[in-house]
Amino acid sequence: xxxxxxxxxxxxxxxxxxxxxLVAGALKVTTPEAMAKATQAxxxxxxxxxxxxxxxxxxxxxxxxxxxxxxxxxxxxxxLTSLLVVAFIVGIAQAWARGLTIDCGCxxxxxxxxxxxxNYLQRIIEDLGLLACGVWLSWRPDAxxxxxxxxxxxATT
Amino acid sequence: xxxxxxxxxxxxxxKIDAARRKSGGGANRIVVGAVVAVLAIVAxxxxxxxxxxxxxxxxxxxxxxxxxxxxxxxxxxxxKDVQLVAGAPTLDIYEDFQCPACAEFERAMGPTIKGLxxxxxxxxxxxxxxxxxxxxxxxxxxxxxxxxxxxxxxGKFQTFHDTVYANMPAQEGQGWTSAQTERxxxxxxxxxxxxxxxxxxxxxxxxxxxxxSTEESSSKAGVNATPTIRLAGTTLxxxxxxxxxxLVAAVEAATK
Numbered sequence: 001x002x003x004x005x006x007x008x009x010x011x012x013x014x015x016x017x018x019x020x021x022l023v024a025g026a027l028k029v030t031t032p033e034a035m036a037k038a039t040q041a042x043x044x045x046x047x048x049x050x051x052x053x054x055x056x057x058x059x060x061x062x063x064x065x066x067x068x069x070x071x072x073x074x075x076x077x078x079x080l081t082s083l084l085v086v087a088f089i090v091g092i093a094q095a096w097a098r099g100l101t102i103d104c105g106c107x108x109x110x111x112x113x114x115x116x117x118x119n120y121l122q123r124i125i126e127d128l129g130l131l132a133c134g135v136w137l138s139w140r141p142d143a144x145x146x147x148x149x150x151x152x153x154x155a156t157t
Numbered sequence: 158x159x160x161x162x163x164x165x166x167x168x169x170x171x172k173i174d175a176a177r178r179k180s181g182g183g184a185n186r187i188v189v190g191a192v193v194a195v196l197a198i199v200a201x202x203x204x205x206x207x208x209x210x211x212x213x214x215x216x217x218x219x220x221x222x223x224x225x226x227x228x229x230x231x232x233x234x235x236x237k238d239v240q241l242v243a244g245a246p247t248l249d250i251y252e253d254f255q256c257p258a259c260a261e262f263e264r265a266m267g268p269t270i271k272g273l274x275x276x277x278x279x280x281x282x283x284x285x286x287x288x289x290x291x292x293x294x295x296x297x298x299x300x301x302x303x304x305x306x307x308x309x310x311x312g313k314f315q316t317f318h319d320t321v322y323a324n325m326p327a328q329e330g331q332g333w334t335s336a337q338t339e340r341x342x343x344x345x346x347x348x349x350x351x352x353x354x355x356x357x358x359x360x361x362x363x364x365x366x367x368x369x370s371t372e373e374s375s376s377k378a379g380v381n382a383t384p385t386i387r388l389a390g391t392t393l394x395x396x397x398x399x400x401x402x403x404l405v406a407a408v409e410a411a412t413k
Contacts, residue, residue: 032208033291041381055205063197073190102381111288112382151184 010143011071013133017081018068020130025061027108032058038110041102042091060084071146074137082134089127096120215296216369217362223306225314229367230374232282233306235315236274244413246389248279251375254301254321255289256383257329262395263322269401271315279408283318286383287372289329297332300359302368304338307358308345317345335359 028035036054040047064084067077088106095102101115104123141148225233232249248270252259274281285305287298301321308317320341326332333341338359347355358364375385386393389411398407 029204031291031294032204033212034288036208037288037291037376037381040376043379047377052205055208056201059201059204060197063200067193073193109292111292112380151189152186 006140007142007144010074010137010140011145013136014068014071014074014143014146017078017130017133017137018065018070020065021061021081022065022069024107025058025063025065028058028105029062031108034108034110035105038103038105041100041105041111042095043098043100044091044094068137071143071148072151074141074143074146074148078134078137078141082131082138085127085131085134089124089131092120092123092127215299216365219361219363219366221363222367223309223364225309226367226371229370232284232371233309233314235281235283236277236279239275239277241277241280242412245278245280246408246411246413247282247387248273248408249282249284249385249387249390251284251286251380251383251385251387253286253289253298253383254305255293255295255298255326255329255332257325259384260322260325262384262386263319265399266401266404267319267322269404271319273405273408274315278412283314284371284375284380285368286375286380287368288376288381288383293330295330295332297330299365299368300362301333301338303362303365304342304355304359306364306367307355308342308347310358311347311351311355313342313345313347317341317347320344 032055035058036051039045039050039054039057042050044050045053061084064077064081067073068081088104092104096118101113101118103109103111103113103117104120105111106123137143220229222229223233225235225237250270252263270279270281273279285298285302287302290296290298305314305317305321308314321333324333324337324341339356342352342355384395386395388407393404393407398404
């Protein structure tokens, strides 16, 4: 694969993964208490810990999304984002396996829904797509139009 | 006239270039990284602290528990004064005043439940939830929950509760004005001194902490949706028990 193609793929991966995180965080950041409930509905973390995670998660998503879109500290952001996506997949899979019927609360909402309204498989597939972007960027963070390049590269190259 | 570069100067230039490449040229990575990390941590911590303090402010600091509830986090027994028949099961109702499905449930089942409770055939326990406040960014669930517990002090919980569900806002999240809430209290038969006490209780959010505590404990018990109805500890499938006759039959089956 030529460098140009790889750099283009990197940019695409950054915009997809960063864009999704940015939007997901922005949609939820105004309703942190609802996010606490959504996180608690997974019945995975201790109740109080889940509330704190719910409060913090939207802001963390916005920050990681911004870093990825801007291409600043791409590798660090991509590694952290990938770990979060893995955590989301684990959360959804365990809810599915235990027979909980919850909305993932990925873009707001969350909590218990009727069994017909769950869409675990679709969410996991989406997350796997995001994970692919994250893994690519962790391995090869260099891409077009990044602050990493603009700020940290010597002018001679 | 500029000096022509000699072999020595161009070698030195190459060394400088190499050094610049090594140090990464441009902005200092560590400084920028530290700034970004600090900003990120401040944003996350500030968000969490603000959320927690908003919650504290909304709920207040009152520690009063209504007479019909045993303790913080425990449901409110609506028919505490009724002599229960032998082996009467407990019917736990988890409701949020802002929940349209709850209003629908009350319209279909409310009178039947009230009849069963008055006859002592069930121990009727309400667990007020407020999670829709978080979703809708309102405080109506909490305010109305507190007002209902204030009505309980006047012995009018059930009628107040029924009045609220008969007067749902046209749109979910719109809530009720304080004038409307006051009218609900009057319609529930709270007058005179009792009305003054009710008003004070509403203004002071006397039972807001209690209402929040039933939200917390029910959520801890895995109740994240309303209405949730538990008969003798088992969640009723409202698709299976869909009419009053079905509910009466289920209660009879659960009576030991």
